[in-house]
Amino acid sequence: MKLRIFVTLKPGVLDPQGRAIHHALGSLGFAGVDDVRAGKLIEMQVADDTDDAAIDAMCRQLLANTVIENYRVERA
Amino acid sequence: MKTAVIVFPGSNCDRDLAVALEDVTGTRPDMVWHGDSALPDGVGLVAVPGGFSYGDYLRSGAIAARSPVMRAVVEQANRGLPVLGVCNGFQVLTEAGLLPGALMRNAGLNFVCRDVPLVVQNSQTAFTSRYEAGETISVPVAHHDGNYFADDATLDRLEGEGRVAFRYGEEVNGSARRIAGIVSASGNVLGMMPHPERRVESAHGGSDGRRLFEGLLEAVGA
Numbered sequence: 636m637k638l639r640i641f642v643t644l645k646p647g648v649l650d651p652q653g654r655a656i657h658h659a660l661g662s663l664g665f666a667g668v669d670d671v672r673a674g675k676l677i678e679m680q681v682a683d684d685t686d687d688a689a690i691d692a693m694c695r696q697l698l699a700n701t702v703i704e705n706y707r708v709e710r711a
Numbered sequence: 712m713k714t715a716v717i718v719f720p721g722s723n724c725d726r727d728l729a730v731a732l733e734d735v736t737g738t739r740p741d742m743v744w745h746g747d748s749a750l751p752d753g754v755g756l757v758a759v760p761g762g763f764s765y766g767d768y769l770r771s772g773a774i775a776a777r778s779p780v781m782r783a784v785v786e787q788a789n790r791g792l793p794v795l796g797v798c799n800g801f802q803v804l805t806e807a808g809l810l811p812g813a814l815m816r817n818a819g820l821n822f823v824c825r826d827v828p829l830v831v832q833n834s835q836t837a838f839t840s841r842y843e844a845g846e847t848i849s850v851p852v853a854h855h856d857g858n859y860f861a862d863d864a865t866l867d868r869l870e871g872e873g874r875v876a877f878r879y880g881e882e883v884n885g886s887a888r889r890i891a892g893i894v895s896a897s898g899n900v901l902g903m904m905p906h907p908e909r910r911v912e913s914a915h916g917g918s919d920g921r922r923l924f925e926g927l928l929e930a931v932g933a
Contacts, residue, residue: 649858651885680762
């Protein structure tokens with residue numbers, strides 16, 4: 636089974652990288668961009684019988700730092 | 712006093728810390744490799760050095776915090792063993808759950824490498840007893856991810872409990888409330904972004920960092 640795990644900064648956590656990207660888009664002349672937030676996409680191949688609890692534990696214990704980040708799991 | 716310096720792949724301040732510790736304690740520290748599952752017997756202080764452990768992959772300090780030796784460090788820290796984390800070491804200690812909050816990318820996105828004024832907030836900790844509260848010292852920083860973040864409730868608790876050990880005397884990296892270093896609830900773990908080990912003798916351009924090690928030696932009673 637293929638997993639796609641999206642790790643994003645929590646709302647309210649300052650994202651200097653997103654801000655720099657936002658700024659660069661503005662410099663390129665793209666108007667109408669209200670906000671940019673940068674995150675990570677982690678793709679994993681796991682055994683088909685991997686249960687939700689195990690996936691959640693991987694996210695909480697390593698893949699995301701839940702002090703500053705949220706995560707969302709997508710099964711492909 | 713017998714001390715230990717943890718060495719991860721990518722650590723680069725481990726030898727600086729070892730020199731500072733040997734200078735102050737008179738005993739050469741044990742250098743402990745990240746793959747070891749136990750600390751040497753009789754260690755009275757563990758130092759987690761700066762650097763780019765595991766290439767800062769995933770998040771700064773994230774992989775190092777899950778290494779075998781850190782399990783031993785966490786276990787011993789929870790029993791009261793003094794642990795000092797500097798720079799990447801601070802990041803590792805937050806990732807390992809020994810200290811609250813997280814160190815994020817500097818607000819200005821730049822790597823900041825210069826001397827900064829640090830205001831000693833609490834001189835009652837084992838790490839700061841040789842300083843005066845309110846005193847400003849000069850210690851270098853060299854980091855990309857030193858922007859301390861914690862939610863407001865955590866920040867209020869840290870301040871209320873006197874756990875902010877050092878604060879930047881000026882804007883450096885966007886840290887919440889300009890926090891540069893904090894101690895654990897039990898007071899035996901200190902994490903700080905600035906490098907006291909790079910300021911221990913006059914040849915370094917000052918020795919403001921030396922008193923941290925001296926105070927620690929005294930506090931540990933060796």
